[in-house]
Amino acid sequence: MSGYSSYEPKSGFEKWLDSRLPIVRLGYDTFIFPTPRNLNYWWTFGGILAVMLMSQIITGVILAMHYVPHVDMAYDSIQHINRDVNFGWLLQPMHAVGASMMFLAVYIHMFRGIYYGSYKAPREVLWIVGMAIYLLMMATGFMGYVLPWGQMSFWGATVITNLFSAIPFVGDAITSWLWGGFAVGDPTLNRFFSLHFLLPFLILGLVILHVWALHVPGNNNPTGISVKDVEKDTLSFHPYYTVKDAFAIVVFLMVFAAFVFFMPDALGHPDNFIRANPLVTPAEIVPEWYYLPFYAMLRAIPDKLGGVITMFGAIALLFVLPWLDTSKVRSMRYRPLAKLFFLIFVLACIGLGWCGANSPMAMVFVTGTDAATGEPTGFSFLWLARILTLYYYAFFLLILPILGLVEKPKPRPQSIEQSVLGKGEA
Amino acid sequence: MNIRKTTLRAIIGAGLMALSVNAFASEGAELKHKHFSFEGLFGTYDKAAGQRGFQVFKEVCSGCHSMTLVPIRALGEEGGPFYDEKHPNPIDNPVIKAIAKDFTITDGPNSDGDMFERPGKPSDYFPAPFANEQAARASNGGALPPDFSLLVRAREHGPQYIYSLLTSFEDEAPEGVELRDGMNYNPVFAGGQIGMPPPLFEGSVEYSDGTPATVEQMASDVVTFMAWAADPKMEVRKRTGWMVMIYLFIFALLMYGSYKAVWRDVEH
Numbered sequence: 001m002s003g004y005s006s007y008e009p010k011s012g013f014e015k016w017l018d019s020r021l022p023i024v025r026l027g028y029d030t031f032i033f034p035t036p037r038n039l040n041y042w043w044t045f046g047g048i049l050a051v052m053l054m055s056q057i058i059t060g061v062i063l064a065m066h067y068v069p070h071v072d073m074a075y076d077s078i079q080h081i082n083r084d085v086n087f088g089w090l091l092q093p094m095h096a097v098g099a100s101m102m103f104l105a106v107y108i109h110m111f112r113g114i115y116y117g118s119y120k121a122p123r124e125v126l127w128i129v130g131m132a133i134y135l136l137m138m139a140t141g142f143m144g145y146v147l148p149w150g151q152m153s154f155w156g157a158t159v160i161t162n163l164f165s166a167i168p169f170v171g172d173a174i175t176s177w178l179w180g181g182f183a184v185g186d187p188t189l190n191r192f193f194s195l196h197f198l199l200p201f202l203i204l205g206l207v208i209l210h211v212w213a214l215h216v217p218g219n220n221n222p223t224g225i226s227v228k229d230v231e232k233d234t235l236s237f238h239p240y241y242t243v244k245d246a247f248a249i250v251v252f253l254m255v256f257a258a259f260v261f262f263m264p265d266a267l268g269h270p271d272n273f274i275r276a277n278p279l280v281t282p283a284e285i286v287p288e289w290y291y292l293p294f295y296a297m298l299r300a301i302p303d304k305l306g307g308v309i310t311m312f313g314a315i316a317l318l319f320v321l322p323w324l325d326t327s328k329v330r331s332m333r334y335r336p337l338a339k340l341f342f343l344i345f346v347l348a349c350i351g352l353g354w355c356g357a358n359s360p361m362a363m364v365f366v367t368g369t370d371a372a373t374g375e376p377t378g379f380s381f382l383w384l385a386r387i388l389t390l391y392y393y394a395f396f397l398l399i400l401p402i403l404g405l406v407e408k409p410k411p412r413p414q415s416i417e418q419s420v421l422g423k424g425e426a
Numbered sequence: 427m428n429i430r431k432t433t434l435r436a437i438i439g440a441g442l443m444a445l446s447v448n449a450f451a452s453e454g455a456e457l458k459h460k461h462f463s464f465e466g467l468f469g470t471y472d473k474a475a476g477q478r479g480f481q482v483f484k485e486v487c488s489g490c491h492s493m494t495l496v497p498i499r500a501l502g503e504e505g506g507p508f509y510d511e512k513h514p515n516p517i518d519n520p521v522i523k524a525i526a527k528d529f530t531i532t533d534g535p536n537s538d539g540d541m542f543e544r545p546g547k548p549s550d551y552f553p554a555p556f557a558n559e560q561a562a563r564a565s566n567g568g569a570l571p572p573d574f575s576l577l578v579r580a581r582e583h584g585p586q587y588i589y590s591l592l593t594s595f596e597d598e599a600p601e602g603v604e605l606r607d608g609m610n611y612n613p614v615f616a617g618g619q620i621g622m623p624p625p626l627f628e629g630s631v632e633y634s635d636g637t638p639a640t641v642e643q644m645a646s647d648v649v650t651f652m653a654w655a656a657d658p659k660m661e662v663r664k665r666t667g668w669m670v671m672i673y674l675f676i677f678a679l680l681m682y683g684s685y686k687a688v689w690r691d692v693e694h
Contacts, residue, residue, distance in 0.1 A: 037692065037693075037694050038694055076495065079495045079575070079576070082659065083495070083496075083500070083658060083659070089659035089662070089663055090663070090666070093663075235692065239688050240688060240689065240692070243681065243684050243685045243688045243689075244685050244689075246681045246684075246685075247678065247681035247682050247684075247685045250674055250677050250678040250681050251678055253674055254671065254674045254675065254678065257667065257670050257671055257674060258667075258671070260667070261663055261664060261666065261667025261668075261670060261671075262467055262664065262667055264663075265579055270579060270580050270581055270582055270584070271580065273576040273577075273579040273580035273656075274572075274576075274580050283616075420693050420694055421693060
């Protein structure tokens with residue numbers, strides 16, 4: 001989109017238009033763009049996310065034509081969509097499962113960015129825009145989950161909005177302002193619907209900035225070595241990566257379709273098939289799977305405000321990651337210690353998700369029985385969550401800053417071309 | 427590279443974990459492993475079971491349980507237990523018309539401003555047995571009989587859960603369990619004490635197709651019917667799903683071939 005341009009207007013009209021609004025150039029340069037020749041399949045998730053975002057927007061706009069944002073009618077209108085609207089039985093699960101698929105893809109995309117150091121100079125702004133997209137996705141997903149107005153919708157909304165009441169002095173005022181009343185109710189549902197419609201278009205705008213910020217420094221690559229010779233190190237994005245991305249997108253769509261058509265309820269919670277009832281609290285309130293790691297952090301801290309700070313801090317850390325990692329070597333392929341700590345980090349995130357799905361009081365493993373109460377004793381999810389939260393923070397605040405200074409990286413190839421031709425590993 | 431495989435495994439593990447999250451929640455006794463016609467990738471609703479299940483619903487369950495989100499016509503729509511190819515529009519289906527006529531619907535107001543009662547039409551929704559939640563509770567010792575429209579999907583392992591619940595009532599609570607007044611003992615229900623008395627007894631209904639009406643048979647039939655009510659588009663969804671999967675598979679092969687062709691002279 002910016003910088004490199006190989007577009008040459010051919011017809012008279014194109015020349016005329018190019019000097020007035022270079023929109024053809026914009027489209028051309030987006031796809032005819034030098035891209036490192038060694039990108040692996042982990043790099044296909046950007047394209048996958050673009051497709052999923054469009055799928056979400058298209059299904060969402062159609063669903064919005066039939067959905068009724070009112071506490072007395074929202075739950076029934078979702079059933080009306082599934083039972084009576086033409087192809088509603090397809091659109092509604094596509095949208096609900098699509099949200100999960102988007103988060104699956106974005107998590108892989110983010111882990112890839114961390115492993116290959118894609119956030120390091122000169123790509124800090126690219127990374128930060130990406131984190132802003134992720135943050136907006138979390139907000140959009142949360143508000144979307146409230147709209148069906150089932151039990152988990154209502155109680156999830158109650159728990160999450162209540163977090164803001166932990167803010168000293170003004171917390172309660174902020175919470176009532178968010179609710180539009182003194183509890184989650186009709187005004188809350190209405191504004192969530194409005195914002196749930198708005199935010200995806202802000203995400204789309206940020207995605208355009210994300211691609212723009214990508215096109216200034218160009219793609220990172222698995223070696224982390226900058227492009228030295230455009231001729232030797234790169235290929236045109238089209239057709240080389242359009243076709244590779246297309247293959248990956250179709251494979252991803254098969255996973256998506258498997259959920260939509262054969263197990264549409266697998267990623268949701270059965271309680272959301274019960275109409276929201278402010279008088280009945282579910283046995284356990286569990287958010288969607290993609291929030292579980294943060295939910296575990298929230299519950300790991302005994303103090304409410306502390307828990308909220310820990311949870312939001314975990315996301316804030318990602319924003320400043322480019323300045324926490326002191327290593328000059330981008331790719332962890334050449335950083336044996338960082339690679340190990342990264343692997344533990346991935347497992348810690350998954351483990352936190354596991355903790356979030358279980359009651360903090362439940363046992364990971366049981367060692368015995370409490371003589372007085374008869375309750376099982378052992379290692380609880382609360383303590384597992386605490387240890388993993390500690391590791392999550394340590395990874396960003398201790399390991400990455402220190403490792404960059406003490407770790408001796410393995411030798412790196414001279415260029416991308418050399419790594420491809422296999423001469424460069426020495 | 428080793429780490430790639432490990433990371434991939436970790437991601438798959440996360441996916442599986444998300445799937446199994448729900449498995450931890452239920453508390454009651456272990457569920458019976460009953461297999462239903464509609465389970466699995468190719469499963470469809472057993473029509474005869476669905477029709478018998480509707481009979482159980484109508485003659486037994488609907489005395490207390492509503493099913494407000496399901497219109498009577500849905501019984502005759504594609505995938506429904508009374509679907510007839512000769513009458514793709516259920517409004518023309520004589521079976522559906524006859525079923526509808528058996529219900530009494532309160533309609534109105536008429537031109538005099540009064541509510542009136544009339545026989546049901548296929549476009550009507552199943553009428554609820556109680557006017558409101560309070561009336562339902564008052565008639566059921568304080569317990570609220572849940573609506574059937576989505577009940578199978580609103581419980582962990584819904585079909586097995588409801589089948590097990592219906593077939594696990596015990597006359598006497600085991601020793602040490604103090605039954606509260608008006609409660610019945612059922613080990614499948616969380617806490618063991620349920621407001622609903624055992625609803626099914628041998629011969630509670632008389633099946634017109636001659637199937638012996640054992641408790642297990644009726645439970646299995648009504649679960650099939652409830653599963654259909656909760657997910658009436660399942661058959662068309664799975665059918666479409668197979669077409670989509672085959673299409674995507676061929677598409678993926680073509681894309682992989684194109685990828686190999688475009689990259690054939692490029693070392694990478």
